[in-house]
Amino acid sequence: xxxxxxxxxxxxxxxxxxxxxxxxxxxxxxxxxxxxxxxxxxxxxxxxxxxxxxxxxxxxxxxxxxxxxxxxxxxxxxxxxxxxxxxxxxxxxxxxxxxxxxxxxxxxxxxxxxxxxxxxxxxxxxxxxxxxxxxxxxxxxxxxxxxxxxxxxxxxxxxxxxxxxxxxxxxxxxxxxxxxxxxxxxxxxxxxxxxxxxxxxxxxxxxxxxxxxxxxxxxxxxxxxxxxxxxxxxxxxxxxxxxxxxxxxxxxxxxxxxxxxxxxxxxxxxxxxxxxxxxxxxxxxxxxxxxxxxxxxxxxxxxxxxxxxxxxxxxxxxxxxxxxxxxxxxxx
Amino acid sequence: xxxxxxxxxxxxxxxxxxxxxxxxxxxxxxxxxxxxxxxxxxxxxxxxxxxxxxxxxxxxxxxxxxxxxxxxxxxxxxxxxxxxxxxxxxxxxxxxxxxxxxxxxxxxxxxxxxxxxxxxxxxxxxxxxxxxxxxxxxxxxxxxxxxxxxxxxxxxxxxxxxxxxxxxxxxxxxxxxxxxxxxxxxxxxxxxxxxxxxxxxxxxxxxxxxxxxxxxxxxxxxxxxxxxxxxxxxxxxxxxxxxxxxxxxxxxxxxxxxxxxxxxxxxxxxxxxxxxxxxxxxxxxxxxxxxxxxxxxxxxxxxxxxxxxxxxxxxxxxxxxxxxxxxxxxxxxxxxxxxxxxxxxxxxxxxxxxxxxxxxxxxxxxxxxxxxxxxxxxxxxxxxxxxxxxxxxxxxxxxxxxxxxxxxxxxxxxxxxxxxxxxxxxxxxxxxxxxxxxxxxxxxxxxxxxxxxxxxxxxxxxxxxxxxxxxxxxxxxxxxxxxxxxxxxxxxxxx
Numbered sequence: 001x002x003x004x005x006x007x008x009x010x011x012x013x014x015x016x017x018x019x020x021x022x023x024x025x026x027x028x029x030x031x032x033x034x035x036x037x038x039x040x041x042x043x044x045x046x047x048x049x050x051x052x053x054x055x056x057x058x059x060x061x062x063x064x065x066x067x068x069x070x071x072x073x074x075x076x077x078x079x080x081x082x083x084x085x086x087x088x089x090x091x092x093x094x095x096x097x098x099x100x101x102x103x104x105x106x107x108x109x110x111x112x113x114x115x116x117x118x119x120x121x122x123x124x125x126x127x128x129x130x131x132x133x134x135x136x137x138x139x140x141x142x143x144x145x146x147x148x149x150x151x152x153x154x155x156x157x158x159x160x161x162x163x164x165x166x167x168x169x170x171x172x173x174x175x176x177x178x179x180x181x182x183x184x185x186x187x188x189x190x191x192x193x194x195x196x197x198x199x200x201x202x203x204x205x206x207x208x209x210x211x212x213x214x215x216x217x218x219x220x221x222x223x224x225x226x227x228x229x230x231x232x233x234x235x236x237x238x239x240x241x242x243x244x245x246x247x248x249x250x251x252x253x254x255x256x257x258x259x260x261x262x263x264x265x266x267x268x269x270x271x272x273x274x275x276x277x278x279x280x281x282x283x284x285x286x287x288x289x290x291x292x293x294x295x296x297x298x299x300x301x302x303x304x305x306x307x308x309x310x311x312x313x314x315x316x317x318x319x320x321x322x323x324x325x326x327x328x329x330x331x332x
Numbered sequence: 333x334x335x336x337x338x339x340x341x342x343x344x345x346x347x348x349x350x351x352x353x354x355x356x357x358x359x360x361x362x363x364x365x366x367x368x369x370x371x372x373x374x375x376x377x378x379x380x381x382x383x384x385x386x387x388x389x390x391x392x393x394x395x396x397x398x399x400x401x402x403x404x405x406x407x408x409x410x411x412x413x414x415x416x417x418x419x420x421x422x423x424x425x426x427x428x429x430x431x432x433x434x435x436x437x438x439x440x441x442x443x444x445x446x447x448x449x450x451x452x453x454x455x456x457x458x459x460x461x462x463x464x465x466x467x468x469x470x471x472x473x474x475x476x477x478x479x480x481x482x483x484x485x486x487x488x489x490x491x492x493x494x495x496x497x498x499x500x501x502x503x504x505x506x507x508x509x510x511x512x513x514x515x516x517x518x519x520x521x522x523x524x525x526x527x528x529x530x531x532x533x534x535x536x537x538x539x540x541x542x543x544x545x546x547x548x549x550x551x552x553x554x555x556x557x558x559x560x561x562x563x564x565x566x567x568x569x570x571x572x573x574x575x576x577x578x579x580x581x582x583x584x585x586x587x588x589x590x591x592x593x594x595x596x597x598x599x600x601x602x603x604x605x606x607x608x609x610x611x612x613x614x615x616x617x618x619x620x621x622x623x624x625x626x627x628x629x630x631x632x633x634x635x636x637x638x639x640x641x642x643x644x645x646x647x648x649x650x651x652x653x654x655x656x657x658x659x660x661x662x663x664x665x666x667x668x669x670x671x672x673x674x675x676x677x678x679x680x681x682x683x684x685x686x687x688x689x690x691x692x693x694x695x696x697x698x699x700x701x702x703x704x705x706x707x708x709x710x711x712x713x714x715x716x717x718x719x720x721x722x723x724x725x726x727x728x729x730x731x732x733x734x735x736x737x738x739x740x741x742x743x744x745x746x747x748x749x750x751x752x753x754x755x756x757x758x759x760x761x762x763x764x765x766x767x768x769x770x771x772x773x774x775x776x777x778x779x780x781x782x783x784x785x786x787x788x789x790x791x792x793x794x795x796x797x798x799x800x801x802x803x804x805x806x807x808x809x810x811x812x813x814x815x816x817x818x819x820x821x822x823x824x825x826x827x
Binding site: 014228231232233234235287288290292 | 419427428429431432433435436445446449450452453456457
């Protein structure tokens with residue numbers, strides 16, 4: 001009886017996953033016109049429990065999207081506008097002196113990192129020192145101040161944005177930092193139709209507000225369900241081969257890798273691919289990961305973990321085409 | 333146990349996919365078999381264009397069909413691996429559901445949520461498999477192999493253009509078999525007729541001769557083989573006749589001695605016509621017939637001939653020769669054998685014209701048939717081969733000469749040459765006898781028993797060898813046959 005109930009619960013949770021996912025999408029779509037692919041990647045990363053780096057020119061709704069997400073998931077949200085003078089303590093928090101009737105004492109004042117969804121806006125404008133302060137929060141989901149480590153709330157995500165055009169006065173994120181991001185999502189300029197929708201939504205009469213679609217517990221349950229999705233050996237192997245194929249120093253590296261890449265992706269890339277592919281499989285109504293899931297998530301997992309070499313720059317090769325070719329050749 | 337059930341369910345759902353894969357393999361195997369079979373057929377047809385083979389087109393067709401069936405069967409019966417079937421199904425839009433389910437079923441059962449998700453995944457895979465239209469699995473027929481098969485088929489048809497004699501030889505063999513079957517029947521009938529008046533021992537020898545001839549005719553691959561067999565039978569028949577004649581002479585001689593006709597008996601045994609003429613002058617025909625009463629048929633026939641000679645007052649050499657060699661009349665078997673040789677010679681001539689070849693053992697030409705034939709039969713310059721010439725009709729029964737060169741080599745002390753006989757004294761007795769459609773000319777040598785025509789063979793052998801060499805050149809003989817003729821005369825010259 002207990003077994004049967006558990007099976008029912010599982011099936012329900014699997015069905016609930018797809019329903020919940022669809023509901024989140026629907027709620028976000030109320031305030032976010034277009035950018036389906038960006039929203040899709042963002043949700044995959046959030047459910048898989050990873051951080052996302054959103055890259056796009058200003059005004060494309062990156063910050064707005066993160067706000068909608070926090071509203072939809074009903075999670076505590078904080079926004080940090082990264083500037084060159086931003087200090088680590090400004091984001092982690094600091095001990096401040098509190099004077100009471102009983103006397104003075106230090107009390108830790110939590111910084112903006114203490115929220116479930118942290119929007120690190122224009123992350124590349126902060127100094128490496130401040131950027132590094134994010135590392136522990138992103139990886140360990142904890143913050144250490146004055147020797148004291150404090151856990152951050154679960155679920156916890158850092159959603160960072162950066163402007164690819166304006167590079168003056170910026171500090172490119174170091175590889176270690178980039179590797180902590182599950183996805184790097186490119187936010188494209190909206191199409192004519194999408195732009196029309198945005199105009200109607202923002203300066204027209206049409207007004208819809210995204211509502212709550214899930215809460216933290218449901219999100220964690222979705223994550224747990226996704227982790228159980230089986231992956232066939234051949235599918236997993238294709239993901240691993242893809243990651244290995246990005247390393248120019250290996251003997252089996254393809255020609256394009258040897259010619260245009262300076263270094264390859266870390267094992268975190270493989271973890272990112274498989275964890276987000278599991279989520280996508282469930283979102284697609286499948287109980288197993290398919291090659292197409294790997295193909296879908298791989299570019300977002302790899303593009304910020306690879307570095308082009310001088311030859312690629314001089315020949316005008318971009319990362320997207322190289323990753324696309326690798327995916328095409330290795331995921332099948 | 334749950335996992336096992338799940339595996340069974342999955343394998344059941346995979347069955348149509350496996351069948352489809354088998355069908356695809358069958359087609360591929362058949363295509364490969366077709367290419368291989370056509371290659372085998374081509375080789376077979378090419379070889380049998382030169383080496384005759386009965387029913388070669390059927391055999392080639394059967395080889396091709398056999399290869400197709402074998403290729404199809406081997407491929408189709410090869411077990412289909414579960415993983416291969418799963419991958420094939422997944423390629424039809426199942427998005428790795430089947431492969432994953434198969435792996436999950438193989439793995440140790442997980443607990444909790446993982447196990448339930450695995451079960452749900454398997455059910456999902458089974459449901460999709462059952463809904464899968466297996467016709468989506470493409471049946472790819474290897475076009476290259478089919479093309480190769482078609483090209484080889486065209487080449488097989490092209491073997492018809494190879495100027496080989498395979499089919500013709502097979503056809504000729506079939507005709508020969510029909511011919512030899514008829515001949516076997518004829519020789520049996522002739523043998524039955526021949527048995528009349530023969531002793532049991534002679535009958536047994538004749539039967540054996542007939543049986544051997546039939547067997548050799550059946551085994552004959554061509555006219556030449558058949559001719560050789562008939563020739564051999566003729567030789568044996570001659571031996572039997574001579575042996576029978578010898579026995580009859582002894583029997584008659586004994587009877588004559590018993591009747592007090594010692595001189596006639598002695599002349600008969602010596603084979604001397606002059607002595608016999610002298611002895612017969614003192615004996616009446618009636619006394620001879622009386623003395624021969626109760627003897628065998630052959631001996632009585634001889635006594636009859638002696639009686640006729642007694643009435644005429646003398647016995648010629650030819651008559652004595654005929655008595656010595658048995659019977660001047662051709663027996664039924666002899667006639668049958670002659671007819672067979674004539675028939676085979678005609679067929680051989682026609683086939684020689686077609687193929688430009690002449691059968692071995694019958695190298696003599698019609699024009700040289702009479703040359704070197706001896707009246708006394710002791711040393712004929714001819715061989716079987718010479719006598720069995722393409723013309724077929726003319727032959728000396730007196731000279732026989734139908735022994736192999738090796739057999740008679742040492743006997744050629746003198747040789748009869750009609751051209752060497754003094755023209756004035758030349759008196760060649762020619763007897764013609766109508767034997768069905770053929771006529772046989774019998775030259776019995778110079779008249780009155782003259783030996784003028786007998787000359788040492790060394791005086792004529794060179795000329796004969798040259799004539800035979802020319803005849804052999806004009807008779808379209810094979811090189812082997814020509815060499816045989818040359819060898820024969822060379823060895824005669826060396827003697």
